[in-house]
Amino acid sequence: MDDNNNFGLSRRQMLGGLGMIGVASAGAGLGTTAYFSDEESFTDNTLTAGELDLIVDYETSYDQGNRLGSGGDSGTINGMPSDYSYELSDVKPGDSGQLVFCPKVVDNPAWLWIGSESGAIDYENGQTEPEAEDDATGAGTIGSPNDGEGEGELSESILVTVSYCEYDTETEDYTVIREMNNPEGYTLADLADDLEFGFFVDGGTDSGAYPPSEDGSTQQGPCLCIDWVLPTEVGNEIQTDAVEFDFEFYAEQERHNANPASPYATGDGFSSISFEKALNMQALARxxxxxxxxxVHGDSPGVEDQDVFGSNLGDVFPANQDVGFVAQIDTGSSPATASLEINGRTVVDTDVTDGTANGSATGDPEWQGGVPSTVDVALTAYSASGNGVETVVKDVQVNGSPASPSMVSSSGGAMYLAIPGVDTTTGVTVTGNVRFEGSEGDYTTQDWMGIDFR
Incomplete structure (x- = not known):
């Protein structure tokens, strides 16, 4: 007998056999009146939310010499609202002090920032005769506390040092773990400006998140120490002056939140970086x-290109379309240059240290002493109110790293995204996309993206 015939199946036979198997299986199922079953109930199920409670212990001290002596205070800030005031009067050259803050995040690790909404506010409080000889500005009245807002010089005279620290039980004092960025001559005014954009508090963990405490009395992460001194070299210009400043801590859960955005990076209106800019760049929809x-440096007498999308009237930025941009401060060239490139078109200021736009004065000071080691960057989205156009600046990266957050937008007025402390060693490159949502026919000269450098 041929083995091939014994085991051979035609296509029709194979399909027929499979069909019978299917029918047989179905027939077996018809003979069953009910499936075995059972039911177990799980009742009173609960999901209990974890805790993320931010508590900040503080300890302050001051030394005002033999006349007023030294002292301090300590306590805990916990709850909403909750605040603490550090108030000193009759501050004289040579006085010094320290503020220590020890955050505790109960139960869960968190990203932690310290920031300020209003920064420092100086007051002149009138002028004594010696002060008037050294400071001719004048503002406010002597004897009226915190009068003459914006005219004092005290915050610019107080030197500060900010560091991560921990309490040493042997010395019963705080010791420095490591200093934060404290440039030479770092003042309270400088610190207040930086706090407007927030400091990320490095918790000392692999991710940088602040470690959790099991309760409100157990310290796990580092404390922050702010040491201040009013140098003896300061003269009569600060007599009767006063300064007010505020700051706050903000915590946000780490879990499922790998790339948190700083709560202080964006805001309404213009950033202080824009008001104090060294130079600026713009892209105008129309x-x-x-x-x-x-x-670069605005229109005439700045450097501009009016033919980015064509030379005909109406060749505007395309609506509802991402358009890439590259803004650069090139510190590798001599002298350093600034450029903005969009759609293959580039405008360049060939020297950002001469205080001009290719020889024409613009009012922007640039960096006439040379580009500093770090600069602050602010991106502004601006749209005219009521015209239905939204300006969106998105996918922002600085020197190859995503900004956090990486987008800012406005459908009326200005909104900013601030990126302070950008290292200029290899230059500064800001990239991203600008998008004008709406109709091209509704564009005005008030729909634009700005990039300011300080």
Whole structure:
């Protein structure tokens, strides 16, 4: 007998056999009146939310010499609202002090920032005769506490040092773990400016998150120490002056939140970086030429290109479309340069240290002493109110690293994204996309993206 015939199946036979198997299986199922079953109930199920409770212990001290002596205070800030005031009067050159803050995040690790909404506010409080000889500005009245807002010099005269620290039980004092960025001549005014954009508090863990405490009395992460001194070299210009400043801590859960955005990085209106800029760049949906424009130092006498998308009237930025941009401060060239490139078109200021835009004065000071080791960057999205256009700046990266957050947008007025302390060793490169949502016919000269450097 041929083995091939014994085991051979035609395509029709194979399909027929499979069909019978299927029918047989179905028939077996018809003979069953009910499946075995059972039911177990799980009742009173609960999901209990974990805890993320931020508590800040503080300890302050001051030394005002033999006349007023030294002293301090300590306590805990916990709850909403909750605050603490550190108040000193009759501050004289040579006085010093320290503020120590020890955060505790109960139960869960968290990203932690310290920041300020209003920074420092100086007051002149009138002028004595000796002060008037050294400071001719004048503002406010002597004897009226905190009068003459914005005119005092005290915050610019107090030197500060900020560091991570921990309590030493042997010395019964705080010792420095490591200093934060404290440039030479770092003042209270400088610290207040930096706090407006927030400091990320490094918790000393692999991720940088602040470690959890099991309760409100157990310290796990580092404390923050702010040491201040009013140098003896300071003269009569600070007599009767006062300064107010505030700051706060903000915690956000780490779990499922790998790339948190700083709560202080964005805001309404213009950043202080823009008001104090060394130079600026702009991309206008529709400039004064009736076309899309890009600029360094603004339009005339700045450096500009009015033909970014064509030379005809109406060749504006395309609506509802991402358009990439590259803004650079090139510190590798001599002298350093600034450029903005969009759609293959580039505008360049060939020297950012001469105080001009390629020889024309613009009012922007630039960096006439040379580009500093770090600069602050602010991106502004601006849209005219009521025209239905939204300006979106997105996918922002600085020197190859994503900004956090990486987007800012506005459908009326200004919104900013601040990125302080950018290292300029290899230059500064800001990239991203700008997008104008709406109709091209509704564009005005008030729909634009700005990039300011301080």
């Amino acid at each position: 400039g004064g030429s009736g076309r899309g424009e890009i600029q």
